[in-house]
Amino acid sequence: EAGVAQSPRYKIIEKRQSVAFWCNPISGHATLYWYQQILGQGPKLLIQFQNNGVVDDSQLPKDRFSAERLKGVDSTLKIQPAKLEDSAVYLCASSPRRGAADTQYFGPGTRLTVL
Amino acid sequence: AQKITQTQPGMFVQEKEAVTLDCTYDTSDPSYGLFWYKQPSSGEMIFLIYQGSYDQQNATEGRYSLNFQKARKSANLVISASQLGDSAMYFCAMREPNSNSGYALNFGKGTSLLVTP
Numbered sequence: 001e002a003g004v005a006q007s008p009r010y011k012i013i014e015k016r017q018s019v020a021f022w023c024n025p026i027s028g029h030a031t032l033y034w035y036q037q038i039l040g041q042g043p044k045l046l047i048q049f050q051n052n053g054v055v056d057d058s059q060l061p062k063d064r065f066s067a068e069r070l071k072g073v074d075s076t077l078k079i080q081p082a083k084l085e086d087s088a089v090y091l092c093a094s095s096p097r098r099g100a101a102d103t104q105y106f107g108p109g110t111r112l113t114v115l
Numbered sequence: 116a117q118k119i120t121q122t123q124p125g126m127f128v129q130e131k132e133a134v135t136l137d138c139t140y141d142t143s144d145p146s147y148g149l150f151w152y153k154q155p156s157s158g159e160m161i162f163l164i165y166q167g168s169y170d171q172q173n174a175t176e177g178r179y180s181l182n183f184q185k186a187r188k189s190a191n192l193v194i195s196a197s198q199l200g201d202s203a204m205y206f207c208a209m210r211e212p213n214s215n216s217g218y219a220l221n222f223g224k225g226t227s228l229l230v231t232p
Contacts, residue, residue: 033220042119042206042222043160056219089158102210103150104220106160 002026004107006092012113018080021110025073025094031055032069033104034077035091043091049075079112087114118142119207119223126228128197135182136192136226138207148210149190150220151181155203163205166190197230204228 005024013019025032030051035043046065048056052072060067064083069075079086089111093104120139128134140149151163166174166181174181182191194201207223 040224042208042224043220044222045219048219091160093160102218103162103165105162106152109158109160111158 004092004094004105006090006107006110008110009108010111010113012115013082014115015084016081018078019082019112020076020078021090021092021112023075023077023092023107025075025092026105029094029096029105030072031095031097031102032075033093033095034067034075035093037089037091037109039088046077082112082114084114087112118221119209121207121223121226123226124224126226128194128228128230130197130199130230130232132197133193133195134197134228136194136205136207136228138190138192138223140188140190140207140209142188142209142211144211146212148218149181149183150208150210151179151190151192152206152208152222153201153203154206154225160206164192194228199230199232202228202230 007022032049034046036046037043047060047067049069052069067077089109091106091109093106095102095104118141147168149166153161153163164174164176164179164181166183173183178195180193204225204227206225208220210218210220
């Protein structure tokens with residue numbers, strides 16, 4: 001079974017530029033998550049989708065971040081305009097459902113550097 | 116308030132020895148799940164083990180076991196017979212219902228484990 005795919009793996013941009021990340025979850029997984037992991041910290045949830053609907057985006061900086069999952073499969077996360085503090089690894093994860101016991105499986109992440 | 120506390124920023128263990136990584140959690144919800152993930156230098160988060168709040172027995176997965184002490188709100192990871200490939204960051208995480216009826220995963224700050232020959 002294929003795991004969670006993410007691209008690109010690395011991205012370097014200058015502040016105020018825009019950037020987009022792509023995620024393809026494990027086949028059949030209804031729930032998709034985007035996390036931000038700043039160096040030296042644990043991942044922090046940005047947004048959670050159930051199929052193509054948003055379940056939780058309370059920690060997403062909506063003035064600059066946006067995310068969509070149009071057909072309930074792939075998802076994109078966009079930052080526009082980027083700030084220096086957005087430098088982090090962006091992790092995508094998926095799970096079959098969103099119950100307490102459902103394990104989240106993570107992709108390899110996208111390492112973003114904002115100069 | 117911090118939901119997951121990992122008090123050991125870094126740990127050393129000799130190859131073939133056992134090591135315990137500490138994790139305490141804070142929740143008032145009776146239904147929750149506890150997870151441990153490994154993150155090698157490559158960056159991917161690898162699922163290791165899961166413990167449900169209602170599970171009577173401690174979870175085990177190969178060389179990994181979870182020492183679950185519910186009254187103390189403790190969920191320590193035990194790695195037996197450490198291998199050089201176990202060197203990585205280890206994250207404890209908790210899943211509980213959030214206000215939006217999802218199950219957000221809250222991570223601790225992690226423990227860096229170095230296995231020496």
